Amino acid sequence: MKRLDVIGVGPAGPGWISPETQSVIGMATDLVGYGPYLDRLASERHRCHASDNREELERAAQALDLAAEGRHVAVVSGGDPGIFAMAAALCEVLDRHAKPGWADVEFGIYPGISALQAAAARVGAPLGHDFCVMSLSDNLKPWEVIARRLQLAAQADFAMAFYNPRSSSRPWQMGEALSILRAEQPGETPVVFAAAVGRADEWVRMTTLAEADASEVDMRTLVIVGNSRSRFFAHAGRDWVYSPRDYE
Amino acid sequence: MKRLDVIGVGPAGPGWISPETQSVIGMATDLVGYGPYLDRLASERHRCHASDNREELERAAQALDLAAEGRHVAVVSGGDPGIFAMAAALCEVLDRHAKPGWADVEFGIYPGISALQAAAARVGAPLGHDFCVMSLSDNLKPWEVIARRLQLAAQADFAMAFYNPRSSSRPWQMGEALSILRAEQPGETPVVFAAAVGRADEWVRMTTLAEADASEVDMRTLVIVGNSRSRFFAHAGRDWVYSPRDYE
Missing domain, CATH: 3.30.950.10 (Tetrapyrrole methylase, C-terminal domain)
Structure with a gap:
């Protein structure tokens, strides 16, 4: 499995995480994102890769590297990943800084509730x-x-x-x-x-x-x-x- | 219970209905909305009040009348109820056409994923x-x-x-x-x-x-x-x- 999914867990609490997103979290082996978002989703079976909220491009590249190694990576945003969140950063890295090893990483984005x-x-x-x-x-x-x-x-x-x-x-x-x-x-x-x-x-x-x-x-x-x-x-x-x- | 909740069930499928919204559906006694949306949520314990997609103000007033009778009403939109959907119609009826019997109806709006x-x-x-x-x-x-x-x-x-x-x-x-x-x-x-x-x-x-x-x-x-x-x-x-x- 070489797969990277970009998800959004809503502005707060489990009540705003869609079942689709919950299912992605359940399948992922690795969670990448801002520490406080990952803490909301903590599970023993995930490897968590917490990072500062301002290092978006580095985090995107790190997530693609992990997926290229065969991990199923979920990149976690607050809110909706497509609205001032991680989806654009992932697209930007795939467009401007693509590495050959990323070419066969499956890629998906899942909508969420925005602030x-x-x-x-x-x-x-x-x-x-x-x-x-x-x-x-x-x-x-x-x-x-x-x-x-x-x-x-x-x-x-x-x-x-x-x-x-x-x-x-x-x-x-x-x-x-x-x-x-x-x-x-x-x-x-x-x-x-x-x-x-x-x-x-x-x-x-x-x-x-x-x-x-x-x-x-x-x-x-x-x-x-x-x-x-x-x-x-x-x-x-x-x-x-x-x-x-x-x-x- | 005199309560009216406005919910949005996403653009399609159960995977985009938030747990919060699912919980509101579970508590409601009456569902009001466009027929195809209600069909997605059908349960034996709900009274369903299906209407045409274009009669938004009438539907809003009907929902408030039901709530004033003591029902717990959920008004069902597709997508997010706040984005080109029923929340504005409910507010409009409460603002412009309020009836005295609606004054003590509790009112809530719950975000959803929009198209x-x-x-x-x-x-x-x-x-x-x-x-x-x-x-x-x-x-x-x-x-x-x-x-x-x-x-x-x-x-x-x-x-x-x-x-x-x-x-x-x-x-x-x-x-x-x-x-x-x-x-x-x-x-x-x-x-x-x-x-x-x-x-x-x-x-x-x-x-x-x-x-x-x-x-x-x-x-x-x-x-x-x-x-x-x-x-x-x-x-x-x-x-x-x-x-x-x-x-x-």
Whole structure:
């Protein structure tokens, strides 16, 4: 068996791991990924290869080397492997840095539930109409590209979901993104901050573009910004937010 | 128990239904949704309320009426209920058409795997960088809004995923969308058509913006268009496509 499967175990907990993904984990001999993800799946029969969350290309190459040795390797992402996770890194290594020994490694990718979906579900249906998904990290793309994309996305009136909005090494990007959006969208546009959804320390705030405070956001936070028709409403003693299906 | 839960059972098959969603199905007394979705979940202990796929607001109101009578109702979508599915319709009815009897109905939404994720996984990682998600149906929004949004999305260099690209009653929209994109993006931009992913009649084609033929698309097809850096590559005897994580 020379096989590499790329899986995503959802944002948190076993309840969001698909049966298909669970089956891949059951068949794999080796798990490669960020340590805390592997800890969630620990089994005596797996060899675990934990790595830092930032070494994605090295991890992808290591996983292909293991598969080429005859192991059945599962590369483990949080969320969905295809959305700001390991699937693109694997494709990039196979495309740009392919080794002859990898040529006969069978390759598969399996969808999972992404953080944007878990965050949206907690508050209603803010992504129920057309939306876009962006990483606000300028580690792999220039800030000018991000700024221009935000401006165009606001002009297109997409609802938006942001990954990697802010970290200790990127403290100003989320505030700058809010400034760009405030120049294009009304202050009452709904904004959602959702951190650690599905975990014990889950934290969700619903606010508006005018009042959103970037300092409340960290790298674990998923940020959602509504479109011009997104609305709050109250039901069963709490607030919800959605983007209507119709658009006039 | 007065409770209404909105769930999504993935694009096909039991392998993409999350354990959390399976647990909601197990607790519900009544299932409300499009007949073919309910058929996938059939159990003797459920009352099933099948309806046409187009009557979303009526179905939402019916589900709330059942819950207000003391039933535990699960409203069943395909895919993720928050992405072009029933969560927004439920929110809309609760916001715009609330009845007093619904006020104490507990309400929950549970994320699922959407068709765009299953389609992307089949071909690689075309949504591995910033992307947008749109419905091409002009039933609930004017075509001018869609056309302008497509143009801005192309200028923002988003990868794109399209739901509801074409049907017998909307035969020209997909072709027109391709024309708008061809005016903004290079002809070699990767395009993916993916129909019925996960089903016996699954059909996936990888092509380019220049060669894409809208007549191959129907209402079951999920369409993905890459960004300016999306690339095809070959591995293990077939083609794959991805959008690199880096962007220069």
